[in-house]
Structures are given as C-alpha cells and as structure tokens.
Amino acid sequence: MLDLPVTVEGYGAIRAHAAPRDKGARRTKLLADLDAAISACELTDGATISFHHHLRNGDGVLNMVMDALSRRGLKDLHVAATSIFPVHAPLMDHIRSGTVGRISASFISGPVGEAISRGALSDAVVLRTHGGRARALDHGQLKVDAAFVAAPAADDLGNVSGRAGKTACGTLGYPLTDVEVARHVVAVTDCLLPYPVQPTDIPQGKVDHVVVVDRIGDPGGIASGTTKPAADPSSLAIGERAAAVIAASGYLSEGFSFQTGAGGISLATAAVVGRIMAERGIVGSFCSGGITGFHVKMLNDGLFRTLMDVQCFDLDAVRSYQSDPRHQSMSAATYAAPHLGGAVVDRVDAVVLGATEVDLGFNVNVTTKAGGFIIGGSGGHADTAAGSRLAIITTRLTAGGFAKIVPEVGTLTTPGETIDVVVTDAGIAVNPRRGDMGERLRAAGLPVKGIEELAAEAAAAATRPTPPRSKGRVVAVSEYRDGTVTDVVRAIEGETG
Amino acid sequence: MLDLPVTVEGYGAIRAHAAPRDKGARRTKLLADLDAAISACELTDGATISFHHHLRNGDGVLNMVMDALSRRGLKDLHVAATSIFPVHAPLMDHIRSGTVGRISASFISGPVGEAISRGALSDAVVLRTHGGRARALDHGQLKVDAAFVAAPAADDLGNVSGRAGKTACGTLGYPLTDVEVARHVVAVTDCLLPYPVQPTDIPQGKVDHVVVVDRIGDPGGIASGTTKPAADPSSLAIGERAAAVIAASGYLSEGFSFQTGAGGISLATAAVVGRIMAERGIVGSFCSGGITGFHVKMLNDGLFRTLMDVQCFDLDAVRSYQSDPRHQSMSAATYAAPHLGGAVVDRVDAVVLGATEVDLGFNVNVTTKAGGFIIGGSGGHADTAAGSRLAIITTRLTAGGFAKIVPEVGTLTTPGETIDVVVTDAGIAVNPRRGDMGERLRAAGLPVKGIEELAAEAAAAATRPTPPRSKGRVVAVSEYRDGTVTDVVRAIEGETG
Known part of the structure; x- marks a missing residue:
C-alpha cells in the first residue's frame, strides 16, 4: 500500500484505493x-x-x-x-x-x-x-x-x-x-x-x-389504426380542403415542416400537400410525430429531408427506420416538451389534427365522446397545436348523430387560442385571433365561414342532442403541457358507454 | 374560463390553464x-x-x-x-x-x-x-x-x-x-x-x-497521434508477441471483443490478431474505445460485427461513422463507468495498453514520466484494465535511457491486480495472480519470465537512473474509477521538464 496523505488541499479527504475483487468479471443484467x-x-x-x-x-x-x-x-x-x-x-x-x-x-x-x-x-x-x-x-x-x-x-x-x-x-x-x-x-x-x-x-x-x-x-x-389515406369521398373532400388551406396559408415554402396524425383524413391531406409540393418544387425539412408508411413515401419521393419519429405507426415505418438514417428517432421530450427551450413541435409549420368536438372558442375535445366517457386524451394534440404555426382541425360536422361543432366542448383538451383553422365538410372556420388568415383563405377562394355558422349547421344536421356535462365527482384531470389544468372529467352514471 | 374545482382527490390543488402567449413562436437557442x-x-x-x-x-x-x-x-x-x-x-x-x-x-x-x-x-x-x-x-x-x-x-x-x-x-x-x-x-x-x-x-x-x-x-x-501500425522491427516484434499472447490466452474465439489504443505497437498487435482471426475463421463481436481507420478496416474485413466508438482517432474513422450504422457511438458512461451495472469495458476480452512504467506489482504509470512531470493520466487505461479479461501492457524495456520496468512506479495510475501480462522486447511477464496464464503461454512457446527478471534487465539496459519520487506538496490526485485514490503527484522543483 502506498503512503498517501490523509487530506489534500483543494481535494479533501483521501480514500485510498483497495484492490478490486472482480477483475474481468462478466457482469450481466x-x-x-x-x-x-x-x-x-x-x-x-x-x-x-x-x-x-x-x-x-x-x-x-x-x-x-x-x-x-x-x-x-x-x-x-x-x-x-x-x-x-x-x-x-x-x-x-x-x-x-x-x-x-x-x-x-x-x-x-x-x-x-x-x-x-x-x-x-x-x-x-x-x-x-x-x-x-x-x-x-x-x-x-x-x-x-x-x-x-x-x-x-x-x-x-x-x-x-x-x-x-x-x-x-x-x-x-x-x-x-x-x-x-x-x-x-x-x-x-x-x-x-x-x-x-x-x-x-x-x-x-x-x-x-x-x-x-x-x-x-x-x-x-402495432398498426392497429388506419395508416392509409382515406378513400371515401367525404373524407377526401375534407383532406383536399385542408391541403388547400395549407397551400394558401403562406407557410408552404422551401423547408416546410409538417405533422399529421395517422388517420385517413390526415393522410389524405398529406397526399394532396405532397402533390402540391412536387408541383411547386418545394423540398420540406421534416415530418414529425408518429410516422407512417405514407410519411416514408414522402421522404423517399424527395419531398422532405428527414423524418423525426417518436413512434412508428405501421410496419412500413419500422422497415424505413431499420435501414434509412434520414429516418430519425426522437424522445418524447425532444418531440414535445415545453420546458427545454424549444421542442420539435415548436418548429412544425403545419399540423393536421382530429377532434371529437370543437367549440365556439375553437377549444378542442379529444378526451371524451359525447356523453362524457373517456375515449382518448391529448397525446401530442395540445403540444403540436401550441408549437405549430398553423394548427388545422379536420372534422365532419356530425358523427354518430352528434354535432361535432358545439357551443362548448364536453372536455377541453386543447385550448382554442392554439387552434388556427377548423376544416369541415360544410366549410372552414378561421380563429378570429388569426384575422389575416381568414382573408388569405377567402382570397384563395376557400369557403370561410364563422364558427357559429358551422355550429348551427352541425346542430341542424345532428340527430341526437349533445348530453349535458356530468355533475359527478372528478374522475380525471386534463393537464396542459405546462402543468396547468384545462379541464376535469366527471363520473358518468347509468347509461352505457 | 371554465369552472374548475379548487382541489381534486388524488391530484391536489388545481392550477387553471391560462391562455399561452406564444402560440407558434419560433423559439431559437x-x-x-x-x-x-x-x-x-x-x-x-x-x-x-x-x-x-x-x-x-x-x-x-x-x-x-x-x-x-x-x-x-x-x-x-x-x-x-x-x-x-x-x-x-x-x-x-x-x-x-x-x-x-x-x-x-x-x-x-x-x-x-x-x-x-x-x-x-x-x-x-x-x-x-x-x-x-x-x-x-x-x-x-x-x-x-x-x-x-x-x-x-x-x-x-x-x-x-x-x-x-x-x-x-x-x-x-x-x-x-x-x-x-x-x-x-x-x-x-x-x-x-x-x-x-x-x-x-x-x-x-x-x-x-x-x-x-x-x-x-x-x-x-484530430489525428494528432499515430494511427497506423508500427513499422520498426522492435515495435513489430512486441506487437507479434502480444498477439501471440492473445492467441494463446484462450480468449480468441468466436465473439472475441478487443480494444487497443491508437499507438503503433497496439495497432501492430491488432494487425496480427486480425490475421489470426481470419486464419481461424473467427468473427469477433466488437472493437471498442477510441477508433482508428485500422479498426474500421477490421470491421470492413468482416473480422468484427460492430465498433463501439467513444471517439474517432482519425479521419478514416470519421468517414466510417458518417456512413456505416455498424459503427456505433457510445457515451463515456456506456464505455467505461463503474456504477451502471456493466459498461462496455466489462465485456472486453483483450485490451492492449501502453505504459510509461510498470513495477514489480504490475502497477502501471501512464500519468508521469521519469522525474515526475505529468504527461498523461489514465484516460480509459484503468477502466479497460479492470473490465477486460486479459489486460496486456506492451512496452520496451527502456525509453529515453530510463528503465520502464521498475521496482516501484513513479505514479500509480492502474493497479497491478488488474494487469494480466506485460509484453516487452525482452520477454513476457505474467501476473502471478493469473498463475494458469503463465503456464498456458509457456506451453505456447512464449518467453515467459518473472517481472523481477525483466526489471533487472531494464535496469541493466538503462543509461539514466530513475529519479526518486518528489517530496514536494501534492499537485495532483490520481483517482481510480470508483472514486478512491491510487496515488498523488507531487511538485517538482528545479530541473526542466
């Protein structure tokens, strides 16, 4: 054993080395x-x-x-x-x-x-x-x-x-x-x-x-949801219209960044956006979020430089990630966290999102269905809406007989101030906070209406009344990305889900 | 503003969401x-x-x-x-x-x-x-x-x-x-x-x-050191001998994992090991540590499955990392940390390391040169010695007129109990803690000697006496991987470096 000092200036107490007992031991977990x-x-x-x-x-x-x-x-x-x-x-x-x-x-x-x-x-x-x-x-x-x-x-x-x-x-x-x-x-x-x-x-x-x-x-x-563009005429029409909104928004230019969900309308929108990009000779920077084979195809078609992928939504995406270094992994934090000075969502130009309900304040519910039962939650919905320059909700006016544009959402998941445009089969509503955008879309010949008008049409088309919010005890808290609370979900009694 | 409860069972106080001010703001760092x-x-x-x-x-x-x-x-x-x-x-x-x-x-x-x-x-x-x-x-x-x-x-x-x-x-x-x-x-x-x-x-x-x-x-x-196998006869002879030690050690079999530094003798050793692997039809699992073009060549020759690279030592390694997914990055922690239940060094079969001095207890100094001036430090030396199954020191008997096999190292960087074999131009010493290894190497016809014998030969060949340890105040503490202290370095006065 060496003769070591007991303490050293600027270091403190010395603990002398003792012979390790496990040289070359094959550790395993x-x-x-x-x-x-x-x-x-x-x-x-x-x-x-x-x-x-x-x-x-x-x-x-x-x-x-x-x-x-x-x-x-x-x-x-x-x-x-x-x-x-x-x-x-x-x-x-x-x-x-x-x-x-x-x-x-x-x-x-x-x-x-x-x-x-x-x-x-x-x-x-x-x-x-x-x-x-x-x-x-x-x-x-x-x-x-x-x-x-x-x-x-x-x-x-x-x-x-x-x-x-x-x-x-x-x-x-x-x-x-x-x-x-x-x-x-x-x-x-x-x-x-x-x-x-x-x-x-x-x-x-x-x-x-x-x-x-x-x-x-x-x-x-893994591919439990639909990961192909919608093929039915109504969804295709909404997708065409959402793509037209993006094309007219001013954001569809070189370096464009894009996120869509994996739903049929979202991918139908992406298909049209991709066509317009090819026509205009635009190369985008990235697609982000959950990635599908459709996004992979856009990468391989040269429409985007890279994919930022938090989760592969189908096996085509898995295969791409296995072999293509342009198809990058990102952590949930890198993707969407609000506390790191800028996440990937903060660089998204346009995101196409779904909704269970949208209300007159452009607030979106993706947490509960009509009647109040929990059927989802934000996932990245509120994150991408907040980060993106252009957050588009695509939705039909009604579903299952219920209105989807309503006076007040059943649960507030994503605050209306982060939603820019709502695209429906009956027309487009632009959040008045984005006043210039309404003019821009009108100038492009798009059917812009007031959100109240869409709500009225939805109410007229609905065959079932939206049930009132439950008064039961709180069963879930909907937390916003910053830790504040956007809403609570209350217990339902009696009726079936 | 929604009418939210003040507190919720199982959640606590509710902070209500307030409208964010920075929707779509382009954050930058x-x-x-x-x-x-x-x-x-x-x-x-x-x-x-x-x-x-x-x-x-x-x-x-x-x-x-x-x-x-x-x-x-x-x-x-x-x-x-x-x-x-x-x-x-x-x-x-x-x-x-x-x-x-x-x-x-x-x-x-x-x-x-x-x-x-x-x-x-x-x-x-x-x-x-x-x-x-x-x-x-x-x-x-x-x-x-x-x-x-x-x-x-x-x-x-x-x-x-x-x-x-x-x-x-x-x-x-x-x-x-x-x-x-x-x-x-x-x-x-x-x-x-x-x-x-x-x-x-x-x-x-x-x-x-x-x-x-x-x-x-x-x-x-970047490539400031030598990153090619040595070409001089003396270094080549040491490299040949170190490779023969590995070949005879019992560890050179399918899945073999290997680390060398970037020095000429280390790479000369690797060249011979690679030749033996090719002859025996062995495919190794990985090379680790700092990676050179020579390691890349071994990967590309099919001798190893992957490279675990904490730092590219030359531009050939950089080019490989740019294009080959088998060439993987690892953090310092993944490489060498002792507190994570198993690092890459814990899976290295054989490592070839250098030394300024080795002593009779197989302790190694890579911190100070003869005379006590700081010229290095462990880097990964002590980590790989501790983790590997076979830690080989390659060294000449003397350098600059000083003996390199000495009674006691000037600074103890890597504890002798983690060093298995010392390979010199004058023969091979096997740590007596690895008794079976000495027999094994002798059986393979290798010139195994006692470490005392090598020290005596080094002393005889030296033209300058090893200066005694300084008695000055402590200027550096050599910390082992676990936070204990292997040695201290003391201030030098008078003579030039």
Missing part, C-alpha cells in the same frame, strides 16, 4: 424472470411503474407486468403509462383488486377509459400531453420507481433495439424519456441478442435489468 | 456570441465549466471560451476537461491571472501538465479515469455549471452532429455524458445547418444555447 426484476426494483405498495405504447394494441408487457405485481400482492400501485389501449382491459381486474390505485396516461381508449369514467378509481386519473408528461418526469412531478421497457431486442447488458426481433416496432421515443429519470429500468424482451446489440436505440447505461419472456406482444397490433 | 452564452449560463467566480477533447490537439473551443471568461474578469474557475493537449497552453496564462483556480481531467499532456507539476495551481488537480469521470458526474461529485460542446455541426435548436461540417470529428462520446447533468449546455459550432440536423449525435433537448464561431478548431489536429 439478465434476471431469471419478471418476478426477479420486480424484486430487484424493490417495489412496494404505492410504487409508480411506467410503460410505453409502441406496441399499441398489440402490447403484451403492461398486462404481463401487472399480473406479476398482482401475484406478489402489491397494492395501490400507480400505473404511469404513455397510452392505454383496449388490449389493456385486464387492468380493470387489477383496479378492482386494489393492485392499481392510480393511473396517469396521455391517452386512454377502450374499456379502461369507460371504467374510469364510471368511477372505478377513487383517485383522479391524470391525463397529460406527451410533452407535459416529459416535463413532469424531468421536473420530478411524476416520479417513476420502475420503468418497464417493451424491448423488441436487447442484449444482456441492457442495450435495447426497436429495429430487431419478431416484434420490431421501430423508434422508442417514449421510454427514451422515462429511462432518464426512473429509479429502476427493466427491459423486457422476447429477443435476446449477442452483446452488443447494434444499432442501439436505448443504451445499456440507462437499463438496470433485462428479462426474457416468450412474447412481448403481437406485432400485428 | 442561437445566441449572438460566446459572451451572450456566458451571460445566459449565469457563471460566477468559482464556477465549473466542462470541455471534451474530440478535436484533440486541434481543439479551438477550450481556448476561445477561456479567453471570453477571462475578458469578463471571472476568477477561480474550475476547468473540468476530459483531456488537455499542448494546444491548450494558453490555459497557463489563465492560471497565472487567477481566471483558472482548479483543473480536473482524464489526461493532461504538454506544457499545462508541466506547469501543474511545477506547482502552478494551489489546489490539487484531480485526474480521473474516463469511467470515473462519468461516475463523478452522475453522482454529483463533479458538478458542471456549463458544458461547452465543440459541435462540428448544429442547428439553432441545439441538435448537434459530429458527422457534418468542416471539422467533423465523428462520435461525441464524452460530451454525451456531460450534457446529461450540466446545469447549462452550450453548443459552439462553425457549421450552422438548417433545422433539423440529421443524423443527430446530441439531441436538442440536452442543449440550452447555440453559438456560431468562425472556427472550432483544426480538423488536421
């Missing part, structure tokens, strides 16, 4: 099963566990982990998911048994949303935007004890790839944010590859434990 | 100049500022930032660099003026090392391993107020690429760790690209400010 991982995470009653939804309605990991937690008798757990789908219906049993006491998510569809609306949980569910969830994680408002990553492929030191394996889902933008702050991170995979995985989507330093299971989910479930 | 960035970072006397060394002896950013800080009259700053090179000689003026009061680094060469050895700083310099620095950052022992990233290309929201620009340096493994924890991150670039940069090496969410300067450095300085 591989554990026998989920039970072992749960033990390693030292989870106790009331713990917060997080999940991501890249496998969408094909996800097997949330249910598998919750079953394991339930078997151990843990109670009052907080499920902090990015999204909950119909496949997660078993959560209802865990709520009933007391295993789950709290839920937070950015989007909830299917029977769990209905159960929440019926008051299944005594604590209010927190619905955050994708960017708001990233902010809450970074600011410690959402503290995660264990993040479970559905890993299409992994090695035994925790490098994770979304590009390999039988359940390859492409980018892993949501867990990229969780793994930065979670106390423990568990990669759950059905494809253990030799070390090191390449290329890596989540690096080993962010993962604590690796568990191999038979099957993390159903690859067919 | 671009500031006018370094001065503006320094203001934005709110740096005060005593602040810690960090730098990385991917531009090696061509780096212009450290000097530029220090000049700007000096002009503002800041005092007693802590320069937390990953490495300091001869190009950073102007630091000495900043030490003299009191602008710089503390230094920590993983490697210090050139006049700054000599000045420190002469007692230029009253506070001891902290020399950390690459992995130890990542650990100290993560554990808050090294708190960074502002990390300055030399960014070969960036966009105005802070996406950084090492793959583009006139000073493209390839991977950015070291700042990848700093940006996770620094209070402020400034990207300094001479190539501002349209948003978004692609592909991105550091994502925008990790960067707070972007500054454009004329020139971040001299691209020719």
